Amino acid sequence: MIKPLKIVVSGPVGAGKTTFIRSLSETEVVDTDADATEDIGKAKTTIALDFGTLTVDDSPIYLFGTPGQDRFDFMWEVVCEGALGLIMLVSGTRPGDLGRARAILEFITSRIPVPFVIGVTHQDLPKVWRPDDVADYFQLPYDRVFGVNATDGDTCMDVIHSIIALANEARNGNPVVQP
Ligand SMILES: Nc1nc2c(ncn2[C@@H]2O[C@H](COP(=O)(O)OP(=O)(O)OP(=O)(O)O)[C@@H](O)[C@H]2O)c(=O)[nH]1
Ligand SMILES: [Mg+2]
Known part of the structure; x- marks a missing residue:
């Protein structure tokens, strides 16, 4: 059997990580959603x-998704173990979360x-906010x-195709060049 390619989906609360994985998965998604205990704008x-x-x-x-809330940040390294690609999601409706997204990105890619x-x-x-705004x-x-x-x-799927191409380069032993 071909070894599966592990891709992590991360990002701040409400970015759409769970929704993204549900939209793509061909098997029933294992999720761990629970009632939010504080006001994060959703149940x-x-x-x-x-x-x-x-x-x-x-x-x-x-596809492995991380929790978005800070208090679960101890899970990030666990979930990212062995990952060959990372999809960072941010919501265009929450530009105030971009700093948080940057912190998560730096946390993961530094490890x-x-x-x-x-x-x-x-x-x-x-x-x-549009993709070009976020790229800037x-x-x-x-x-x-x-x-x-x-x-x-x-x-x-467009995002998946892009990260697979980058992940396969990494899997083939090419050094990961961060932009
Ligand atoms: N219209 C629209 N709604 C979205 C989109 N992505 C997510 N949502 C909605 O936004 C809400 C939050 O999505 P989740 O998938 O729970 O977000 P999450 O990143 O998993 O959040 P945490 O697990 O709390 O960190 C849900 O009500 C989704 O239906 C999108 O691209 N468009
Ligand atoms: Mg979620």
Whole structure:
């Protein structure tokens, strides 16, 4: 059996990590959503991880989602163990969370030299931050930042194809070059 490619989906609270994995997974998603105990603008939040699977071009992909809340940050390293690619999601409706997204990105990539792409969710809504705005914020090339509607698998697949290409380079022994 081909070893599955492990991809982590991370980002701040409400970025759409659980929704993204649910939209893509071909198997029933294992989630750990529980009632939020503080006001985070929604009823449920991930407390440990999300897990889903899909197959792309005959290759098995494992998707692991992290919790967004700070108080579960001890889970990030656990969830990221062995990952070959990282998808950072930020919501276009929550530009105030970009600093938080940057902190998570630095936390993970400083511990695991993993290639990453960024998805800006909620692109189906008007007046949200667009991928180019977020690329400028992170000073990243525009082709590393994708507009996503996490409730719709089509836009999520663009992100998956991009991270698979980067992850395969890393898997083939090429050094991970962060932009
Ligand atoms: N319209 C729209 N709604 C979205 C999108 N992504 C997520 N949502 C909604 O936003 C809310 C939060 O999404 P979640 O998937 O729970 O976010 P999360 O990143 O897993 O959040 P935590 O687990 O709390 O960190 C849910 O009500 C989703 O349905 C999107 O791209 N467009
Ligand atoms: Mg979640």
